[in-house]
Amino acid sequence: MRLNRPDIPLEQLERTRRLMNQHALEALVSGYEERIHGLTLPDSDDRHVVAAALHTGAKVIVTFNLKDFPPSTLEPLGEVAQHPDLFALELLSQNRDKVLEALSNQRRLMVRAPMTALELLKALSRQGLERTVQALITDTDRI
Numbered sequence: 001m002r003l004n005r006p007d008i009p010l011e012q013l014e015r016t017r018r019l020m021n022q023h024a025l026e027a028l029v030s031g032y033e034e035r036i037h038g039l040t041l042p043d044s045d046d047r048h049v050v051a052a053a054l055h056t057g058a059k060v061i062v063t064f065n066l067k068d069f070p071p072s073t074l075e076p077l078g079e080v081a082q083h084p085d086l087f088a089l090e091l092l093s094q095n096r097d098k099v100l101e102a103l104s105n106q107r108r109l110m111v112r113a114p115m116t117a118l119e120l121l122k123a124l125s126r127q128g129l130e131r132t133v134q135a136l137i138t139d140t141d142r143i
Contacts, residue, residue: 029056043068053079062087064128088132100142107143117143 005013021028032048032055039047046068053061054077061069061081069081092099107120115123117140125133136143 031055039073041068041073042070050074050077050079060087083128085129085131088129089135092132092135096139100136100139103136103143117141 029052032051035051035054036047039050041047041050046065049061049063050069050073053059059079061074061079062084063069063081064084066081066083071080074080088099103117103120107115107117110120120143121133121136121140
């Protein structure tokens with residue numbers, strides 16, 4: 001974690017991890033470790049991601065790092081890597097109302113650093129969700 005973001009103070013990274021662990025207990029995965037050793041990826045440090053996906057039965061690995069999760073490795077395992085923008089677009093096309101509700105709830109809960117709907121969409125765009133933001137721009141009144 002620290003190697004990937006040396007620009008962020010360690011205390012802030014630890015706080016973020018603690019809050020994520022507190023509020024997303026269902027997202028924590030354990031018991032996947034034995035699956036790591038049989039996996040081969042371009043970056044061996046990513047094997048835990050595939051092992052956790054296999055362990056939980058997840059079929060999609062959502063990552064900006066597509067080059068390290070090649071289809072030739074994932075397909076035989078029944079897995080696919082997908083860019084977050086494409087993943088979000090698919091969610092939006094499957095249930096626009098729920099996505100808009102989730103974004104509205106997210107914005108409502110941002111009490112320490114409130115944002116307008118447009119500011120939130122701009123932040124999502126800066127984070128790599130450009131196509132999703134374009135698809136949402138007409139719904140700022142619902143966010």
